[in-house]
Amino acid sequence: MRYISTRGGGEPRDFSDILLEGLTPDGGLFVPDAAPRFSASQLARMRGMGYRDLAFMILSRFISDIPSWDLRPLIDRTYTAAIFGSEEITPVRTLEPGLHIQCLSNGPSLAFKDLALQLVGDLFEYVLAKGGLRLNIVGATSGDTGSAAELAMLGKKGIRVFMLSPFERMSPFQTAQMFSLVDPNIFNIAVRGVFDDCQDIVKAIGNDLEFKARYHIGTVNSINWARVAAQVVYYFKGYFAVTRSNDEEVDFAVPAGNFGNIYAGFLARMMGLPIRRLILATNENNVLDEFFRTGRYRPRKSSEVVATSSPSMDISRASNFERYMFDLVGRDGAKVKALWKQLDTKGEFDLSGTEYFERVQKTGIVSGSSTHADRLEIIQEVWREYGVMIDTHTADGVGVGLEHREMGVPLVCLETALPAKFDATIREALGREPVRPVGFENLEQLPQRFEVMEADVEAVKRFIVANVPEVQ
Numbered sequence: 001m002r003y004i005s006t007r008g009g010g011e012p013r014d015f016s017d018i019l020l021e022g023l024t025p026d027g028g029l030f031v032p033d034a035a036p037r038f039s040a041s042q043l044a045r046m047r048g049m050g051y052r053d054l055a056f057m058i059l060s061r062f063i064s065d066i067p068s069w070d071l072r073p074l075i076d077r078t079y080t081a082a083i084f085g086s087e088e089i090t091p092v093r094t095l096e097p098g099l100h101i102q103c104l105s106n107g108p109s110l111a112f113k114d115l116a117l118q119l120v121g122d123l124f125e126y127v128l129a130k131g132g133l134r135l136n137i138v139g140a141t142s143g144d145t146g147s148a149a150e151l152a153m154l155g156k157k158g159i160r161v162f163m164l165s166p167f168e169r170m171s172p173f174q175t176a177q178m179f180s181l182v183d184p185n186i187f188n189i190a191v192r193g194v195f196d197d198c199q200d201i202v203k204a205i206g207n208d209l210e211f212k213a214r215y216h217i218g219t220v221n222s223i224n225w226a227r228v229a230a231q232v233v234y235y236f237k238g239y240f241a242v243t244r245s246n247d248e249e250v251d252f253a254v255p256a257g258n259f260g261n262i263y264a265g266f267l268a269r270m271m272g273l274p275i276r277r278l279i280l281a282t283n284e285n286n287v288l289d290e291f292f293r294t295g296r297y298r299p300r301k302s303s304e305v306v307a308t309s310s311p312s313m314d315i316s317r318a319s320n321f322e323r324y325m326f327d328l329v330g331r332d333g334a335k336v337k338a339l340w341k342q343l344d345t346k347g348e349f350d351l352s353g354t355e356y357f358e359r360v361q362k363t364g365i366v367s368g369s370s371t372h373a374d375r376l377e378i379i380q381e382v383w384r385e386y387g388v389m390i391d392t393h394t395a396d397g398v399g400v401g402l403e404h405r406e407m408g409v410p411l412v413c414l415e416t417a418l419p420a421k422f423d424a425t426i427r428e429a430l431g432r433e434p435v436r437p438v439g440f441e442n443l444e445q446l447p448q449r450f451e452v453m454e455a456d457v458e459a460v461k462r463f464i465v466a467n468v469p470e471v472q
């Protein structure tokens with residue numbers, strides 16, 4: 001398996017080469033040169049597998065240049081009950097027949113990001129050690145990637161993390177989770193702006209090829225291919241958990257921000273998993289919902305991104321959407337390049353009335369969005385009817401999922417974070433405190449370390465230079 005650019009340029013590369021990279025040299029994203037597909041007999045065997053076997057079966061298809069005797073132990077070390085709370089790793093909770101929640105948030109940061117980043121931490125360490133290299137990770141977070149990445153990289157040899165987050169836009173719990181990680185190799189940069197500003201800075205740094213090479217810059221954002229690949233695994237696990245045979249179809253409801261999670265579902269579907277629909281849920285920041293309903297892709301300006309009660313989804317320009325577009329336009333890099341050029345000049349593109357938009361239906365993605373009031377209602381309903389407490393992001397997914405639910409088709413709603421991370425909204429909805437997992441009791445009281453900066457690429461670069469002393 002080799003990796004090519006969504007914009008058509010460059011030579012195909014190996015997984016280990018692209019693991020530490022962000023954007024492709026021509027400004028696109030890496031995608032496999034062909035999606036692997038599982039045969040019916042392979043799928044039949046996978047049904048009985050535990051999480052680690054399943055992960056190896058899937059990831060070894062994407063990672064063909066790490067020998068299995070090295071890859072297998074990395075996977076076995078990552079997906080353990082010690083890290084994820086149970087041997088099932090992503091247990092499924094059945095609310096009522098045909099309606100399920102797949103629990104993805106029992107890792108160290110209490111959000112689904114751990115499922116990919118815990119593995120990425122080990123993969124980075126492995127690849128760096130092999131090449132005798134160091135890595136300075138520059139990332140952007142809307143709330144959960146930051147702590148998941150920092151917890152995954154903590155104590156890893158040769159790795160520093162510079163994490164940009166939108167100043168005062170995350171929940172107090174999320175903020176404390178990141179900023180209280182006081183470690184000499186972890187730098188929290190709070191940017192005066194929104195997530196998209198942070199992501200733009202990371203992209204600008206990644207596009208400065210000289211700076212990137214000199215300071216050994218890498219990324220952990222959801223544009224990192226390894227994260228996408230690792231997320232494919234839980235779709236298979238969830239599918240097998242709620243079905244008896246591989247003839248059945250399942251719908252997944254997915255709260256979307258940077259389009260990484262749902263893109264992994266789309267990949268799983270292309271690999272042969274019988275997913276009928278992927279139901280994309282957005283909050284008030286509904287750029288993606290607008291596209292899937294109308295064909296018009298119209299990212300908002302930073303000043304138009306609303307701060308909502310599901311802050312991890314307060315994103316206007318979803319990076320991984322470009323990967324999906326690459327498949328939608330028939331893997332035509334020149335076409336993707338032209339569309340993104342149009343985005344740069346006109347600020348939008350419109351596929352309505354084109355053959356491309358007709359194809360959207362075939363890709364199985366449908367969408368909807370929720371408001372704060374909707375989320376409160378869903379949190380209340382799920383608590384009242386089933387005695388299960390869900391967070392605001394998961395509520396987005398459940399709400400939109402139920403709108404699209406079809407009787408006879410199991411609906412799996414992906415839980416993307418635990419309610420403890422968003423206690424203010426839980427109090428508002430239920431008049432009670434969410435349960436805090438052990439170890440998080442006094443989180444907000446811990447000392448915090450962070451740097452506040454303007455949304456200025458040069459200022460961030462200077463900060464990185466100052467904190468990478470080994471490069472002269």
Ligand SMILES: *Cc1c(COP(=O)(O)O)cnc(C)c1O
Pocket residue numbers: 111112113143144145222255256257258259260261262312313393394416417
């Ligand atoms: C990151 C995140 C999302 C959005 O996931 P994407 O992969 O960026 O689409 C949704 N909910 C929570 C809690 C998150 O942390």
